[in-house]
Amino acid sequence: xxxxxxxxxxxxxxxxxxxxxxxxxxxxxxxxxxxxxxxxxxxxxxxxxxxxxxxxxxxxxxxxxxxxxxxxxxxxxxxxxxxxxxxxxxxxxxxxxxxxxxxxxxxxxxxxxxxxxxxxxxxxxxxxxxxxxxxxxxxxxxxxxxxxxxxxxxxxxxxxxxxxxxxxxxxxxxxxxxxxxxxxxxxxxxxxxxxxxxxxxxxxxxxxxxxxxxxxxxxxxxxxxxxxxxxxxxxxxxxxxxxxxxxxxxxxxxxxxxxxxxxxxxxxxxxxxxxxxxxxxxxxxxxxxxxxxxxxxxxxxxxxxxxxxxxxxxxxxxxxxxx
Numbered sequence: 001x002x003x004x005x006x007x008x009x010x011x012x013x014x015x016x017x018x019x020x021x022x023x024x025x026x027x028x029x030x031x032x033x034x035x036x037x038x039x040x041x042x043x044x045x046x047x048x049x050x051x052x053x054x055x056x057x058x059x060x061x062x063x064x065x066x067x068x069x070x071x072x073x074x075x076x077x078x079x080x081x082x083x084x085x086x087x088x089x090x091x092x093x094x095x096x097x098x099x100x101x102x103x104x105x106x107x108x109x110x111x112x113x114x115x116x117x118x119x120x121x122x123x124x125x126x127x128x129x130x131x132x133x134x135x136x137x138x139x140x141x142x143x144x145x146x147x148x149x150x151x152x153x154x155x156x157x158x159x160x161x162x163x164x165x166x167x168x169x170x171x172x173x174x175x176x177x178x179x180x181x182x183x184x185x186x187x188x189x190x191x192x193x194x195x196x197x198x199x200x201x202x203x204x205x206x207x208x209x210x211x212x213x214x215x216x217x218x219x220x221x222x223x224x225x226x227x228x229x230x231x232x233x234x235x236x237x238x239x240x241x242x243x244x245x246x247x248x249x250x251x252x253x254x255x256x257x258x259x260x261x262x263x264x265x266x267x268x269x270x271x272x273x274x275x276x277x278x279x280x281x282x283x284x285x286x287x288x289x290x291x292x293x294x295x296x297x298x299x300x301x302x303x304x305x306x307x308x309x310x311x312x313x314x315x316x317x318x319x320x321x322x323x
Contacts, residue, residue: 030180031061032212036220045229046199048077050088050191053208057185062212063177067169072205073198073226075311076158076165078121081194085113088191090125090151092175094134096183101140105132107175109151111191125152127174138176149174161276161311162198167191171213178213200310201229233315234304234322235269238286238297242266242321246302251286254278266315266322268307274298276311 035056041049057063081087088111096103109125116122127149138145150172157166169189171177177185197204204224211217238246240253242265254270256262258280264270272282272289274297288294299308304322315322 030212030214030216031058032210032216032218033058033061034064034210034218036208036210038206038208038220038222040204040224041193043197043204043224043226045197045201045226048193048196050193051195051206052191053189055187055189055210057177057181057187059181059184061181062214062216063171063179063181063185064210065171065178065213066211067167068209068211069167069169070164070205070207070209071166071195072164072207073162073202074165074195074204075162076121076156076194077196078116078118078156078158078194081113081116081121083113083115086192087111087113087121087123087156087194088189090190091188092151093186094132094138094183096137096141098141101133101137103132103134103137103141105130105134107134107145107151111154119158121156123154123156124150124172125154125169127151141182143176145174145176151175156194161307161309162196162200163309165195197226198310199230199312200232201226232306232310233266233268234306235266235300235315236304236322237269237274237299237301238272238289239321240264240266240270240272240286242269244321246286246290246297248290251283251290254283254286255280258283268313268315271313272297274309276309276313278313 037054039052041051090109090111092107094103094105094107107127108129109127111123111125114122114124127147130145130147135145151174153170153172155168159165204226206222208220209217238250240250253262253264257264257270267278270278270282273285285294289296299305
C-alpha cells in the first residue's frame with residue numbers, strides 16, 4: 001500500500017476515534033423523561049376529593065427516587081384517620097419479554113397510615129399482592145420481591161389554612177425502580193378523598209416534581225378550575241366587635257364569646273394571632289399588643305381586607321363593619 005494511502009487511512013481512523021470520544025458522553029448521559037397526568041375525583045369548592053396520578057417510566061432510562069406533589073389551593077383533612085387505616089393504593093404494571101420468558105402482571109400496594117399529627121400524616125405503601133408470574137419472573141432476573149415489602153414512604157403535610165398541601169413520596173428500595181430501568185414501568189397512585197378544596201374557588205394548581213435516582217428532576221404543572229366558591233370575607237383582624245377600632249373592648253368581646261356564650265359578628269376577626277383558630281391565646285395576643293410590647297395582629301389589621309392565609313373561619317356578616 002502506498003505511504004500516502006496508509007497515512008490517509010490512519011488519519012481517517014484517528015478522526016473516527018476522536019469523533020467517538022467526543023460523542024461518548026452523550027451516549028452515556030443518563031435520561032429521565034417520564035410522563036405524568038393527574039385526575040381529580042371532583043372539583044367542587046369546599047369539598048373533599050381524592051386524586052389519581054398516572055406515571056410512565058421508560059426502559060433504558062432512570063427510575064424515580066421521589067415524587068413531590070404540591071397543591072396550592074386546599075388542605076389535607078387528617079380527621080378520622082389512625083395508624084393502620086388505608087388512604088390510597090399503588091399499582092405497578094409489569095410486562096417484560098425476554099428470550100426465555102414473558103413476565104406479565106401487577107404489583108399492588110396499599111397505602112397504610114403509620115402516624116397522624118395535626119399538620120402531618122405518615123404512611124407506607126405496603127405490597128399486598130403480586131399477580132401473574134411477576135414474582136417468579138423478577139426472581140429469575142435477580143429481583144427479590146415479596147408481599148409485605150414496603151415499596152414507598154409517604155408524608156402528607158397540610159399548610160396553614162387552605163393555602164396548600166404537599167404529598168412527598170420516597171422510594172423505599174424494594175421495587176425495581178432504582179438505577180437504569182430494564183423495562184417500561186407504568187405506575188398509578190390513587191388516594192382517598194383526603195384533599196379538601198378551597199371554599200373560595202379559583203384555580204387549583206397541582207405541581208409534581210419527580211426526581212431520578214441520580215438527582216435528575218422532571219416537573220409537571222397542571223391547572224384545575226374549581227367550581228363554585230364563596231367570596232372571601234373582608235374583616236379587620238383583632239377588631240372582634242367590628243366597630244372599626246382596636247381597643248380593650250375587643251379582647252373583652254373575645255373572652256365573652258369564648259367563655260360566656262357571647263356573640264361576635266366575625267369569628268375570623270377574633271383570630272388575632274392568625275393561627276386559624278380562636279381561643280384564649282387570641283385575647284392574650286390583643287392585650288399584649290395594646291398594653292405590652294407585643295406585635296400587632298397580622299394583616300388585615302387597621303382596615304378591612306381579605307385574609308392572605310385563609311382557613312375555615314368565616315364572618316357571620318351581621319353588624320359587620322366591613323363590606
